[in-house]
Amino acid sequence: MADTEAHWYVAHTYSGYENKVKMDIEKTIENRNLQDQIFEVSVPMLNVVEEKKDEQKTVQKKMFPAYVLINMIMNDDTWYVVRNTRGVTGFVGPGSKPVPLTDAEMASMGLKVDAPNVPFTIGDSVLVKSGVWEGTTGIVRKIDHEERMVTISIDIFGRETPTELSFNDVEAV
Template sequence: MSEAKWYVVHTYSGYENKVKANIDKTIENRHLEDQILEVRVPMQDVVEMKNGVQKATQKKMFPGYVLIHMIMNDDTWYVVRNTRGVTGFVGPGSKPVPLTDAEMAPLGIRQENIVVDFQEGDTVQVIAGAWADTVGVIQSMNIQKQSLTINVELFGRETPVEIGFAEVKKM
């Protein structure tokens, strides 16, 4: 099994977020979380002047393109290639070419080793966001997304909620 690399996928212009959502849904449905690790539409902060008012917005760095961190094999290639809105991988002919580390550096995407002081089964308290002051037990952790899933009681039943690492502290 080869290691995961970043690939560039060409999409219809304006369909980048739909393609990302569709691939994310397919990953979940087909249980490919261990093969397609991350789908990203690179954005950059831009300050615009409109009617004399400064407004900070986010713009796509590469309109018409989506970055995918995945292990290339027949299954993952098929899933991505046959996603609605995808016109193909970037590379000569039909062979996808992974981005090099030098090409990834200016995009601000780095493989960071995150060290957290909690693990699955630990009890944590949410300190920020909509679920602030909620206490729950960690059910699963996603290091790529820097998030974890806890069960919270909602309307009398346990409901899984995904929360970022920065929003919790160990009890």
């Protein structure tokens, strides 16, 4: 069952015990010095606007009731710690074998997807490869990894003009 790479796994819990399970696993990680094997325990929350008596209130609700997401290296120790935490009924997967979430599953849930690697940073010069500004150089002012967009300043008629482009439309100079 030993794996050398960390993946996200889903543990099923009793409904309403998600936060208690999260705290218990985190305490066990600390007590058993498993910080290098279990990296993150998460109960994804969602902001929901509720309306009561003509008053709107934003409240947090669990995105996946009765489930806890765990980023860990799967081995006998980590499996035992999670599986034997009070409130955990098991891992999601066929039989007793936990199955890690794929990157596509993580992205579709809007959770922890690695930021794309871009060959430039704020302040770097970039060349626009396509679109209206093709062939123009600009200075990177802002990088939005989530939207895969970059804001660059282009000199137009002696004025700096901010322009937002896709990562695919620019390259480092």
